Amino acid sequence: WKAVGPSHKQRFLEYIVATPETRPNDTKQNEGDPGTLMQELRSNLFESTAFARFMNILTSLGDPTGHRGHIRRFRPGMDYTVAHYGILTKSAVLDASLCFVAGKGEQCLYDEQFGDLIGDDEDAVWESGDVGGFECYIAADDDNDDENNSNGGGKATKKGPDDEYNADDDTELLSVAASNNTLSLVYRDPGTMRFIKYVSSSAPSSRWDLSFEYEVEDTTPEEVLCCEDDADGAGQKK
DSSP: OEEEOOTTTEEEEEOOOOOTTTSOTTOOOOTTSHHHHHHHHIIIIITSHHHHHHHHHHHOSOSOSEEEEEEEEEOTTTOEEOOBGGGOOSSOEEEEEEEEOSSOOOOOEEETTTTEEESOHHHHHHHHTTTOOOEEEEEOOOTTOHHHHBOSSSOBOOOOTTOBOOGGGOOEEEEEOOOTTEEEEEEEOTTEEEEEOOOOTTSSSOEEEEEEEEEOOSOOOTTTOOTTOOTTSOOEEO
């Protein structure tokens, strides 16, 4: 596991597959290590043609033309990612995230009378969002918006990759709570950012995930959008 930074943009652990050149000859990867198990999922599932066909059945976006992904661990009281303009893509992508956290991975019911979530305690904690660990999608500022992007002289300034998103101008499109053994598919257009909320020290566990981006056609078919969709083209399927 390797620490990923810089800290003003992100901090988490990423699993890097060891090679004979990067590990001593007399050592062997632990077959029971979570990273090893998730690497098997990556190789046998996320990078397989069968999974690509399965996603096409769910989304009607066609077979992906390319992909990139990471195996990550977000530790309680330590890890997060930050929305910044460097993560914007030039074309639409399909985000696929398989998440593992403490809990049963079941959706909780909402008690309208008392305002509480009913279900497994750990599932309820994650779904409430109080301990972070959820993935949030927000709309990026328009570069031509003088009010938000001006430098004081009335002229809009182009946002660079190192510029962080201003939370005061946050336009949330979708929030995906951490849930055990849950696959989330989100169609993300070029004007949408995403980040993982800081995992609180009171979280029941780390957030482990396989996070992949699949290159797809730049379109927004109605089949992709579901009950949590919006006019900006971000939707979730579980």
